[in-house]
Amino acid sequence: MNILVSQLPSGGVGYNFPTVSVSPMTFYEITKYLDNLPPEGDLLSKYLYDIKNLTNEDKNILDCYIMDVDFLIFYKKLITVSEKLTFNLTIKCPNCGKDIRKTITLDEDIRFKGVDPAVMGGTEIELNGHKYETIVPTINDFMGVFQNYLRSRRLEDLGIIKTISLIKSPYPNQVEDDVLNATHDDITLLLALKDLYFDSVNPITVHCSCENNKKPEERRGVVVSVDSLITDFFREIYIHNPIDGSKILFKQVRED
Numbered sequence: 001m002n003i004l005v006s007q008l009p010s011g012g013v014g015y016n017f018p019t020v021s022v023s024p025m026t027f028y029e030i031t032k033y034l035d036n037l038p039p040e041g042d043l044l045s046k047y048l049y050d051i052k053n054l055t056n057e058d059k060n061i062l063d064c065y066i067m068d069v070d071f072l073i074f075y076k077k078l079i080t081v082s083e084k085l086t087f088n089l090t091i092k093c094p095n096c097g098k099d100i101r102k103t104i105t106l107d108e109d110i111r112f113k114g115v116d117p118a119v120m121g122g123t124e125i126e127l128n129g130h131k132y133e134t135i136v137p138t139i140n141d142f143m144g145v146f147q148n149y150l151r152s153r154r155l156e157d158l159g160i161i162k163t164i165s166l167i168k169s170p171y172p173n174q175v176e177d178d179v180l181n182a183t184h185d186d187i188t189l190l191l192a193l194k195d196l197y198f199d200s201v202n203p204i205t206v207h208c209s210c211e212n213n214k215k216p217e218e219r220r221g222v223v224v225s226v227d228s229l230i231t232d233f234f235r236e237i238y239i240h241n242p243i244d245g246s247k248i249l250f251k252q253v254r255e256d
């Protein structure tokens with residue numbers, strides 16, 4: 001299945017291939033996927049595993065930006081379980097405790113913050129008194145930084161590792177130091193960079209009927225982050241989309 005790179009979150013700026021290939025997994029592939037899935041708490045290995053799951057099908061994905069690959073990880077799982085590109089969510093309302101059901105549709109609910117082509121060329125920043133250039137890392141760029149942390153496990157936070165990978169420098173230890181120990185204005189700068197390049201999907205807001213009597217501006221709703229859906233996607237699907245009687249018919253046990 002081919003996806004136009006112009007439809008990816010980055011808009012495909014700077015890619016020298018028009019499409020990438022991402023196909024739904026077969027049952028056999030899902031079984032293999034789940035059998036080899038790294039342990040629950042090991043987010044770094046899980047991320048690497050999901051990246052490999054994509055690049056095994058299309059090597060060009062190594063040259064895609066991280067923001068696009070994050071989307072493709074989600075997309076591959078979504079097309080695997082749903083032809084219509086929808087899936088069901090059940091969330092407990094924090095106010096009344098009722099279950100809220102919502103069908104999520106790729107076109108309507110998964111909204112990307114548009115990435116401004118002007119920022120795709122990178123920026124110049126000053127962090128802890130050091131001047132740096134930032135790049136928009138592709139998976140290949142990111143791997144240079146990521147492998148380091150996969151080995152050393154000095155950091156387990158994927159968000160911080162991704163942020164470090166934005167900064168181009170011959171002094172990786174200094175960059176790590178400057179990011180980890182950032183204070184004041186530097187924190188604002190790093191959050192802005194992270195927001196610009198990685199938090200590219202808007203959270204989904206779900207509303208409960210207990211707020212129906214409130215004025216629209218007073219309704220808060222429940223916010224679901226798409227990131228949390230991506231990490232445990234198949235488990236979510238299994239919990240929220242149980243097989244119903246239309247797919248499987250249990251034989252009645254005769255009671256004599």
Ligand SMILES: [Zn+2]
Binds near residue numbers: 093096097208210
């Ligand atoms: Zn409620």
